Amino acid sequence: MRLATIDHGGRPTLVVATSDDEVAVLPERFADVGSISRVSAEVGVAAANEALAAGERLPTADLTWLPPVLRPGKIVCVALNNSANPRRIISGPATPAMFIKPSSALVGHGRPVRLRRSDGRVHPEPELAVVIGAGGGDIAESDALSHVFGYTILNDITAPDLRAEDTFHYQAVHPSPGGDEVRYVESWVSYPARYKGSDTFGPLGPWVVTTDEIADPHALRITCTHDGRLVTDDTTANLRFSVSEVIAFASRYMTLEAGDVIGMGTALRRSPQGGAAVQNLDLNRLGGEVAVQIDGIGTLANPVQWR
Amino acid sequence: MRLATIDHGGRPTLVVATSDDEVAVLPERFADVGSISRVSAEVGVAAANEALAAGERLPTADLTWLPPVLRPGKIVCVALNNSANPRRIISGPATPAMFIKPSSALVGHGRPVRLRRSDGRVHPEPELAVVIGAGGGDIAESDALSHVFGYTILNDITAPDLRAEDTFHYQAVHPSPGGDEVRYVESWVSYPARYKGSDTFGPLGPWVVTTDEIADPHALRITCTHDGRLVTDDTTANLRFSVSEVIAFASRYMTLEAGDVIGMGTALRRSPQGGAAVQNLDLNRLGGEVAVQIDGIGTLANPVQWR
Numbered sequence: 001m002r003l004a005t006i007d008h009g010g011r012p013t014l015v016v017a018t019s020d021d022e023v024a025v026l027p028e029r030f031a032d033v034g035s036i037s038r039v040s041a042e043v044g045v046a047a048a049n050e051a052l053a054a055g056e057r058l059p060t061a062d063l064t065w066l067p068p069v070l071r072p073g074k075i076v077c078v079a080l081n082n083s084a085n086p087r088r089i090i091s092g093p094a095t096p097a098m099f100i101k102p103s104s105a106l107v108g109h110g111r112p113v114r115l116r117r118s119d120g121r122v123h124p125e126p127e128l129a130v131v132i133g134a135g136g137g138d139i140a141e142s143d144a145l146s147h148v149f150g151y152t153i154l155n156d157i158t159a160p161d162l163r164a165e166d167t168f169h170y171q172a173v174h175p176s177p178g179g180d181e182v183r184y185v186e187s188w189v190s191y192p193a194r195y196k197g198s199d200t201f202g203p204l205g206p207w208v209v210t211t212d213e214i215a216d217p218h219a220l221r222i223t224c225t226h227d228g229r230l231v232t233d234d235t236t237a238n239l240r241f242s243v244s245e246v247i248a249f250a251s252r253y254m255t256l257e258a259g260d261v262i263g264m265g266t267a268l269r270r271s272p273q274g275g276a277a278v279q280n281l282d283l284n285r286l287g288g289e290v291a292v293q294i295d296g297i298g299t300l301a302n303p304v305q306w307r
Numbered sequence: 308m309r310l311a312t313i314d315h316g317g318r319p320t321l322v323v324a325t326s327d328d329e330v331a332v333l334p335e336r337f338a339d340v341g342s343i344s345r346v347s348a349e350v351g352v353a354a355a356n357e358a359l360a361a362g363e364r365l366p367t368a369d370l371t372w373l374p375p376v377l378r379p380g381k382i383v384c385v386a387l388n389n390s391a392n393p394r395r396i397i398s399g400p401a402t403p404a405m406f407i408k409p410s411s412a413l414v415g416h417g418r419p420v421r422l423r424r425s426d427g428r429v430h431p432e433p434e435l436a437v438v439i440g441a442g443g444g445d446i447a448e449s450d451a452l453s454h455v456f457g458y459t460i461l462n463d464i465t466a467p468d469l470r471a472e473d474t475f476h477y478q479a480v481h482p483s484p485g486g487d488e489v490r491y492v493e494s495w496v497s498y499p500a501r502y503k504g505s506d507t508f509g510p511l512g513p514w515v516v517t518t519d520e521i522a523d524p525h526a527l528r529i530t531c532t533h534d535g536r537l538v539t540d541d542t543t544a545n546l547r548f549s550v551s552e553v554i555a556f557a558s559r560y561m562t563l564e565a566g567d568v569i570g571m572g573t574a575l576r577r578s579p580q581g582g583a584a585v586q587n588l589d590l591n592r593l594g595g596e597v598a599v600q601i602d603g604i605g606t607l608a609n610p611v612q613w614r
Contacts, residue, residue, distance in 0.1 A: 071380065074409035079498050080475060088491065092475035098500035100407040102381035104562050121482070137506065160479070167495065168387060168399035172467070173586040175428070180583040184395065188474065188495030191386050193405035198560040199444065253505040255411050276487035279480040 001048055002207040002298070003150070005032040005108070007064040015058065016048040017207065023063065024055035033208045034069040034259035037133045037149040045210070065108035067204040068152055069131060073257040075101040075202065076250050077127075077156055081265025083238045096241045096249050099192045101156070101202055101263070109206035112305035113157055114199065115284050120161025122284045125266035126224040126292040128217065128236050129154035130243055131208050132262070137255040144247035147256065150210045151217060153300040154263040155203040155292050160279070162195035203292075203302045204261070214296055217243050221295045222267040224278055227288040232278050234267035236294075241265075308355055309514040309605070310457070312339040312415070314371040322365065323355040324514065330370065331362035340515045341376040341566035344440045344456040352517070372415035374511040375459055376438060380564040382408040382509065383557050384434075384463055388572025390545045403548045403556050406499045408463070408509055408570070416513035419612040420464055421506065422591050427468025429591045432573035433531040433599040435524065435543050436461035437550055438515050439569070444562040451554035454563065457517045458524060460607040461570040462510040462599050467586070469502035510599075510609045511568070521603055524550050528602045529574040531585055534595040539585050541574035543601075548572075 002017035014030040015023035026047050030036055036044030079097045080089065107113070115122055133149030171184035214220070217236060224232035241249070246262060270277055283290060283304045291301035309324035321337040322330035333354050337343055343351030386404045387396065414420070422429055440456030478491035521527070524543060531539035548556070553569060577584055590597060590611045598608035 073378065074411060076409075076500060079496070080477070085477075088478040088480070090476040090478070090493070092477060093472045095472075097473040097475065097498040099498045100409050100500050100504055102383075102407050102561055104381060104564060160481070163496065165400045165402075166404040168404065169397040170387070170392075170399060171395040171397070173395070173584055174467070175584075175587040175589060180581075180587055182584045182586060186397070188497065189386070189470065190496045191404040191406045192498070193383060193407050193557075194560045197407055199562050250500075253501045254409055255506050257411060274487075277480055277482075277489045279489060280482040280487055282482060 001045065001210040001213065003033050003048065003068065004205060004207050005066040005068050005070060007066055012066055012070055016051050018052060018057070021060050023058050023060055024051040025058065026051045026055060032068065032070040033131060034072060037131060038258040041133050041149055065110050065206050067106035067108050068208045069259050069261055071103045072259050072261045075103065075261045075263065076254065077101055077263035078241065078246055078265040081240045082268045083240055084268045085240065096246050098250060099196060102197045105197050105199060105202035106204050107200050107202065107302065109300050111302060112200065113203065113283065113302050114305050114307045116307060117284065119159045119284055121282045122157060122159045123279050123281045124224055124283065124290045124292065125156035125158050125278060126222055126232055127154040127156050127266055128220065128222065128264045128294060129204065130262040130264065132256045132258055132260040135255065135257040135260065137251050139248055139251040139256070141244045141248040144244035147247060148211050148243065150208040151214050151297055152205060152208045153292050153294050153297055155290065155300055155302065156196065156263050156266065157201035159195040163190055166191045166194055203300055205300055207298045209297050223293045225291045226281050226286065230271040230273065231276050231281060232267050232269065233271040234269035238269065239264055308352065308517045308520065310340050310355065310375065311512060311514050312373040312375045312377060314373055319373055319377055323358050325359060325364065328367050330365050330367055331358040332365065333358045333362060339375065339377040340438060341379060344438060345565040348440050348456055372417050372513050374413035374415050375515045376566050376568055378410045379566050379568045382410065382568045382570065383561065384408055384503070384570035385548065385553055385572040388547045389575045390547055391575045392547065403553050405557060406503060409504045412504050412506060412509035413511050414507050414509065414609065416607050418609060419507065420510065420590065420609050421612050421614045423614060424591065426466045426591055428589045429464060429466045430586050430588045431531055431590065431597045431599065432463035432465055432585060433529055433539055434461040434463050434573055435527065435529060435571045435601060436511065437569040437571065439563045439565060439567040442562065442564040442567065444558050446555055446558040446563070448551045448555040451551035454554060455518050455550065457515040458521050458604055459512055459515045460599050460601050460604055462597065462607055462609065463503065463570050463573065464508035466502040470497055473498045473501055510607055512607055514605045516604050530600045532598045533588050533593065537578045537580065538583050538588060539574050539576065540578040541576035545576065546571055
């Protein structure tokens with residue numbers, strides 16, 4: 001089942017794909033995929049079946065897309081989670097490293113990524129995203145996939161020059177062993193709100209595909225194109241930490257809630273036809289349209305605009 | 308007006324202080340301070356006045372406190388925003404550096420901060436917090452305070468050993484000038500979801516005090532005590548970036564929404580009676596109770612538990 005949230009006469013409305021060309025509108029109480037995942041997958045699927053039988057039809061080509069989950073409680077993103085990363089890591093954790101992207105950063109398929117020239121370099125990061133169904137804390141790895149409502153696409157837009165700006169090289173205060181004195185330890189710390197969380201830095205969608213249609217979330221081709229040129233051509237088989245490992249680890253620290261979104265980390269492998277790395281795609285210089293495609297889910301395309 | 312969210316017979320319920328010893332219950336449609344700030348300050352104040360006139364009374368001593376905003380759209384925290392910081396900074400931004408704390412980290416006054424021994428060192432960070440009323444993007448500094456609904460207290464619990472674990476020393480991929488090739492630049496990057504965003508790492512409350520009762524948010528004494536021992540004794544006059552500057556800067560990047568919370572950064576000055584720095588208060592070793600007090604707002608106290 002492919003579900004999406006659209007703007008329907010000014011109201012967020014959940015729809016289900018009846019074919020590649022048409023969707024059916026769900027009953028009014030479902031404004032977005034989050035509202036389904038917060039009830040139960042069963043109730044949601046029943047409502048979607050009701051819509052498939054008798055809901056209003058709309059042509060897919062005419063839709064105004066919104067983020068499938070309008071206001072996730074949190075968007076947890078996993079950093080450096082591709083098998084191409086470890087050889088670049090001098091030191092780092094043996095577990096998933098995570099940051100939070102605010103829900104205000106989300107935009108739907110087709111909506112512009114809006115940049116300022118002062119943002120410096122800005123590149124796309126194509127990612128598989130997990131939408132949580134039943135929430136929980138301390139979820140066992142063996143049970144983790146039962147907490148997934150579905151899968152979608154996140155373009156984790158990143159501004160590395162803002163990252164550099166928001167990195168401190170400083171003397172961290174550490175306690176001295178014993179007593180009330182402190183010692184200073186030279187450290188680096190970086191803060192991601194701007195470089196990962198600015199408005200429009202979170203294209204999400206277009207569809208959430210329910211788990212019954214994704215036999216294996218680690219066998220999906222994922223590509224990124226810029227103005228039609230293939231740049232990234234990777235597979236979710238190259239994820240370093242699996243969906244189950246990330247859900248188990250994240251939920252050990254942060255209770256996951258229905259509708260939470262997890263960005264699984266950037267697909268990095270360059271197209272075998274040669275060409276640029278995703279970090280070469282400076283959207284602030286190039287403009288144009290960036291698209292992320294995942295087999296079985298769809299294509300999330302967003303034009304660049306300046307503000 | 309002092310507003311709080313409590314658990315009232317299993318339901319989140321908004322109350323207003325009638326005195327230091329008693330609160331009045333607001334009409335049912337207001338579950339928390341967020342639900343007021345999302346309507347309008349005027350409607351909220353009218354409802355609170357209705358409660359003051361005729362609402363059910365409860366003794367303050369018996370309340371079960373919840374985070375005043377149950378589920379903020381985002382919690383924006385400003386890093387290293389105290390005048391004591393700059394002399395420790397070797398390099399860093401000239402603007403507020405920010406990270407996002409997930410709403411799932413919030414707990415109310417009196418609720419335990421729950422730690423695992425494996426979290427390593429964990430210390431409190433006493434902070435003034437701003438609750439946004441009318442949201443907006445690109446808010447002018449001169450207009451910023453009109454977007455504040457009220458002020459509360461955030462204890463920005465921090466686990467520096469988890470921060471160290473989630474810091475990468477790595478070869479960042481940068482584009483080469485011109486062409487599709489890349490070069491590698493040795494960099495440090497740290498990811499705050501675990502060390503700032505774990506469950507219970509966000510005590511918030513007890514009260515949100517409306518702006519009419521806080522003549523100057525930069526003239527408030529802020530203290531932190533551990534088991535009654537005064538550790539931090541600072542004032543919001545020592546904030547490096549003011550509330551207006553932070554709202555203007557943050558809203559330039561992230562549209563602020565009603566009910567969003569901004570943590571203004573850690574009060575650091577040690578008690579003049581001498582003693583520990585806040586970083587010495589390793590709650591994971593010491594246990595006990597940590598309390599943050601801000602003049603005119605109240606006292607946010609939380610016991611430490613292990614899980």
